Amino acid sequence: MTADGPRSGVSSDESAKGERRRRSPFFHAALGALTLALFSGFVALGVWQVERRAWKLDLIARVEARIHAAPVAAPGPDRWAELSASDEYRRVRLVGRFDHARETFTQATTAYGAGYWTLTPLRTHEGFDVLVNRGFVTSERRDPASRGAAAPEGETEVVGLMRLSEPHGGFLRANDPAADLWRSRDVAAIAAARGLTRPAPYFVDAEAGPDRAGWPKAGLTVVAFRNDHLVYALTWFGLAAMTLAGAAIVILRGRSGARDA
Incomplete structure (x- = not known):
């Protein structure tokens, strides 16, 4: 058409x-x-x-209850196999003697800036060792003579929060025992490096004492959950x-x- x-x-x-x-x-x-x-x-x-x-929310409530509870005796070897995440942040009491010659520093950042946690073995009356995080020091305070207060000697009582080991180092940053470089509180590795024969599989963050002006600065544990x-x-x-x-x-x-x- x-x-x-x-x-x-x-x-x-x-x-x-x-x-x-x-x-x-x-x-x-x-x-x-x-x-x-x-x-x-x-x-x-x-x-x-x-x-x-x-x-x-249940976890936060349980942890809050633990950190404000009366301290209990730190678990001994007969209970180590039973420890789990439910024991994290439990308030415990230790009695023993510090071995300051085997002090270890692990990298940390706190409100005081960058520095180190001061981990010192404490030999208990029961014959086992517990790494006690005595608190934070800056790089300038690593030398005990620079801390302004004498380290505790003799029989000492420690009250603090029980923490589980932090193996393998920090995020993308491994520990280097050969160089004595510690980025996390890996209890087993630190105990092996310091020659501890009967170490507990946990460490304790010590509470702050009456003298908060001295070093190390204890009581800086951050208990927060996203x-x-x-x-x-x-x-x-x-x-x-x-x-x-x-x-x-x-x-x-x-x-x-x-x-x-």
Whole structure:
């Protein structure tokens, strides 16, 4: 036919609309499956974060109870095999004599700046050794003569928080016993390097004494647990709601387009 005569067939727009209508059942089924999968996944992650938050709050409550409880005797060899994370931050009491000749420094950063924790073996009456973190010193205070106070001698009582060993060093920074370079309080490695024959598998962060002006600075243990689980839960639940809203918008627009066709 000429350009002025009637045109046969359908236009490309009409063909596309027809194709969309034919694909509609499959498209909606696929969209529904994808929406269900995403929604279920996001809700599951949100519920998991809610459960993690409950666990974290319970942990914080239990640790708070431990650090404020009356001190108990530090566990001896007959209990070492039973120790677990549930014993972390338990308040304990030790009686014995410090061996200052085997003092060890591990790298630390506190409110006083960069420096070292001062770990000193204490030989208990029961005959085993416990590494006691007597506190923080700056680089200038590593020499005992520069600390302004005499180190405790003779029988000494220590009260502090029991801590579990920190093996293998810090994050991406291994300990180097050969160079006497310690980035974490790895009890077994330090005990081996210092020749301790019967070391406890834990160390104790000593509490601050009445004289807080001297060095080392004790009582600097930070008992804090990151608890962002509520934020994460709300994020996952928000994504679940957005998934449903997005799917609803797509379906409503599709129905509107079908009516216009």
